[in-house]
Amino acid sequence: MCVAGKSSTKRKILELGESLLQRLGYNGFSYHHIAQELGIKNAAIHYHFPTKEALGIEIVQRTRTRFTKWVNHPENRVKPVRQQFDWFINSYSYNLKSQHRVCLIGSLATDYYTLPPSMQSVINELTDEIQKWMARLLDHGRQSGVVDFQGSSQDKAVCILSSLTGSLQLARLLGDDFFYRNIKQIYLDLNFTY
């Protein structure tokens, strides 16, 4: 037992599960993958997560908690738009560098209609939260003259989030450069003043 948070094993399962989910897809990884890599048995995982669904939900909620915490942290809320934007972009670059993971949302989106409804719900909420945050950030940036672009902030946010999701996936087929080209173009099209 671990008083302050999850037991070591539980945390390891969550982290590896997240990695596998992003590397192989929800239907592409199994408890066996986890068991083998952690040197434990199938049943041990079921002790921490009774069902695969339960594991999946906690993986998503963990990501959401991380995002919400960062975004709402007083220190970060007052950061320049550029810095907040960079932080978000970097989280995608991190995925690319970590064995070419695709983003959690994209991974679950392609498997969406094979997922239990409970998982569909949590991934919806996460995505909605990110979308709204990005639209607000762009709007704020434009009003303060830091960025410039055509159209509504929401449409621009949609476009950027989509291309981040997609480029992480296509980079698997066409090479890392595909992702970095996309990033470059995104920054170019935002006309940052500094």
Add this chain to the structure above:
Amino acid sequence: MCVAGKSSTKRKILELGESLLQRLGYNGFSYHHIAQELGIKNAAIHYHFPTKEALGIEIVQRTRTRFTKWVNHPENRVKPVRQQFDWFINSYSYNLKSQHRVCLIGSLATDYYTLPPSMQSVINELTDEIQKWMARLLDHGRQSGVVDFQGSSQDKAVCILSSLTGSLQLARLLGDDFFYRNIKQIYLDLNFTY
């Protein structure tokens, strides 16, 4: 037997397989799905496609053939840039309208590391061909003054392809409007002169 092309059943399997692949992912559909929906038995599918890998490859190659044929057709090659671009965009809209399919490439990209190497190859080739075509189209469009954008044609192509791939997926979570907002923004950012 069917002299001019595939037997009726084989074609039905291919079409349904493509649909299932784009709706449920490569690891999310099985021969049982196909058998049930077509009212045939498991073994009948194996007669036409000895392995799932063989089926997957032919689905991808069919898509590639369709693309190559359209793009290289003399009639289409001389079409205005705008019309060629619209055709491509519409093929994505069609996926959205067809039970929220994601694009074939995006679907296989998330499952990429669980796929047999032979499938990885064909999907790579398809994607590369599309990417190059799009870059050429944008380049041609800019030189003839039909579109205007910042940066290289290749980077812009990467950005557009990525966002199309991603928005089709995220529209499953956040609604069809997500996809259409992306389309709107893409056109806006290209500054078509007509």
Add this chain to the structure above:
DNA sequence: GTCTATACCTTGATAGAC
């Protein structure tokens, strides 16, 4: 070309000992 029957494997999940 399609069927029945079946082999074999992987998967998610449970029971009960330690």
Add this chain to the structure above:
DNA sequence: GTCTATCAAGGTATAGAC
């Protein structure tokens, strides 16, 4: 918390009759 043992279900694939 972790193990052994086991299960039922579902997956791909094959053999052979029709």
